[in-house]
Amino acid sequence: MTAKIKEFPGISLSEQDFADGKILFNFDKLNGIYAWDTGVGIGSYLASLKNGVILGSRCNTCRKIVVPPRVVCEQCYRPMDEYVPLQDTGTVNTFSLCYVTWDVKRITDPQIPAVIEIDGASPLHGIMHMLGEVDPQAVKIGMRVKAVWKPAEERQGSVNDILYFKPIEED
Amino acid sequence: MTLLHRDPNAPLAWLGDLPVENRYTFGLAGEKFFRALKDNGQILGTHCTNCDITYVPATVFCERCLSQLDEWVDVGTTGEVVTFTFLFVNLDGTPRQEPEIIAFVRFADGGLIHRLGDVEPEQVEFGMAVQAVFKPASERTGSILDIDHFKPV
Numbered sequence: 630m631t632a633k634i635k636e637f638p639g640i641s642l643s644e645q646d647f648a649d650g651k652i653l654f655n656f657d658k659l660n661g662i663y664a665w666d667t668g669v670g671i672g673s674y675l676a677s678l679k680n681g682v683i684l685g686s687r688c689n690t691c692r693k694i695v696v697p698p699r700v701v702c703e704q705c706y707r708p709m710d711e712y713v714p715l716q717d718t719g720t721v722n723t724f725s726l727c728y729v730t731w732d733v734k735r736i737t738d739p740q741i742p743a744v745i746e747i748d749g750a751s752p753l754h755g756i757m758h759m760l761g762e763v764d765p766q767a768v769k770i771g772m773r774v775k776a777v778w779k780p781a782e783e784r785q786g787s788v789n790d791i792l793y794f795k796p797i798e799e800d
Numbered sequence: 801m802t803l804l805h806r807d808p809n810a811p812l813a814w815l816g817d818l819p820v821e822n823r824y825t826f827g828l829a830g831e832k833f834f835r836a837l838k839d840n841g842q843i844l845g846t847h848c849t850n851c852d853i854t855y856v857p858a859t860v861f862c863e864r865c866l867s868q869l870d871e872w873v874d875v876g877t878t879g880e881v882v883t884f885t886f887l888f889v890n891l892d893g894t895p896r897q898e899p900e901i902i903a904f905v906r907f908a909d910g911g912l913i914h915r916l917g918d919v920e921p922e923q924v925e926f927g928m929a930v931q932a933v934f935k936p937a938s939e940r941t942g943s944i945l946d947i948d949h950f951k952p953v
Contacts, residue, residue, distance in 0.1 A: 642825070653834045653942035654825045661818025672810030679809070686804060700804045708803045732819075786811050 670698040673712065679786040681778055683715045685750050696750045715749035717776035718797065722746050722755055726765050739765050745774060745794055761793030773797050829858040832872070838942040841934045845908050847871040856910035877932040878953055879905035884916065884924055905930055905950055917949030929953040 646652050667675060670686065674697040677684040686698030686709040693704060694713050702709055724743035730736055741763070746755035760768060761777065774794035784790040826834055829846065836842040845856035846869035853864065856875055861868060886899035901916040901924060916924060917933065930950035940946040 647823070652825055653831055653838070654823050655943060657822050657824070659818075659820040659822075661820045662816070663818065664813040664815050666813050667811055669804055669806040672812075673804070673807035675814075676807035676810040698804070710803055712804060786809075 668700075670700045670709075674698055675786040675788075677714070678788065678790045679784045681717075681781065681784070681790075683717055683747055683756070683776070683791075685713045685715045685747070685754075687711050687713050693754075694750045695754050696747050696756060713749065715747050717747075717778070717791075719745040719747045719755060719774055719794070721760070721768065721770055721772045721774060722753065723770060724760065724768055726768075741765060741768060743768075743774075743794070756788070758788065758791060759793040760795070762795040767796075773799050827860070829860045829869075833858045834942045834944075834946075836874075837944075837946050838940045839937075841877070841932075841937075842874050843877055843907060843912070843932065845873050845875045845910060847873050854908035854910070856907040857912065873908070875907040877934075878929055879907045879911060879932075879950070881916070881924065881926060881928045881930055882906045882911060883926065886921055903930070903950065912944070912947075914944070914947060915949045916951070918951035923952070 642652060647654065674684045683696060684698050685694045685696035686700070687694045688702035688705065688707065689710045690707055691702055691704045693702065694715075695703070695709075696715060698709070698712055700709055701707070722744040724741055726739040726741060728736055728739050730740070741760040742757060743760050744755050744757050746753060758776075760774065773796065775797045776791045777793055777795050778784070779790050779792055825831070833844050836844045843856065844858050845854045846858040846860070847854045848862040848865065848867060848869055849871065850867055851862055851864045853862065854873060854875065855862075855869070858872065859869060882904045884901055884903035886901055888896050888899050890896055899921055901919070901921060902913065903916050903924070904913050905911050914932075916930060929952070931953050932947045933949050933951050934940070935946055935948050
């Protein structure tokens with residue numbers, strides 16, 4: 630409620646009202662099945678994640694390495710020249726402390742989505758992932774992190790083959 | 801032209817399922833309408849005395865003069881086929897031999913869209929009087945499908 634409005638008009642319903650059958654309703658589940666063609670670049674990226682490698686691609690004209698790999702350079706529109714295996718370490722470019730899950734449930738321990746500039750790729754080129762094994766208050770932009778992978782036999786060729794990135798100590 | 805090739809182990813497609821679910825409550829008038837359908841096997845409408853229009857299904861406001869409606873009327877279970885169509889394709893795209901007959905059945909100044917049963921497709925006519933066939937009370941859930949179908953009187 631707000632300072633001016635003590636009670637909103639209408640009838641408030643709780644989950645219990647539905648369970649008790651106090652209110653009639655119609656439940657519907659849409660058919661949301663889809664298949665997305667992964668294409669040349671992302672397909673190869675997913676296949677190499679299964680092998681525990683983050684893949685990028687290089688444009689020799691622009692001397693630029695992007696991740697995930699693209700087949701066409703975004704800067705000069707020429708075909709990219711080759712795939713480049715990258716490190717599984719990187720630097721936090723930006724992050725967020727998220728106290729609400731994707732399906733709008735409140736959580737007390739925040740999830741920490743972050744953009745991580747991958748080592749080996751050009752500066753400012755990175756992927757979005759989660760941070761883990763870290764105190765949320767200690768997360769800083771510029772922090773050095775390393776990927777924590779799923780065991781090889783559990784990997785499916787997905788970005789979730791990396792569980793999260795955790796901070797690393799460097800001299 | 802591209803210089804890069806697709807990894808032969810690459811998945812052809814990324815498969816996913818969007819978890820889209822919804823729960824629709826029927827509102828003030830809808831709640832009372834479906835409650836009567838479920839508990840009493842009644843089809844209810846609301847009457848606007850100002851415009852002399854009876855809305856079926858029931859509404860809380862008159863669409864014409866916007867006045868609040870609180871005069872509830874039981875319009876019976878027999879209506880009139882205003883228009884109809886034959887469906888030869890199921891919802892999932894599979895063909896059907898026997899068509900599903902969908903009709904708009906007039907009650908008072910409104911009506912319900914529902915299926916016709918206990919009738920041959922050739923026998924369906926405009927203006928035909930049809931009656932609601934309810935499911936057994938124990939199977940009703942408070943949905944328009946508590947009426948199983950409409951049959952000729």
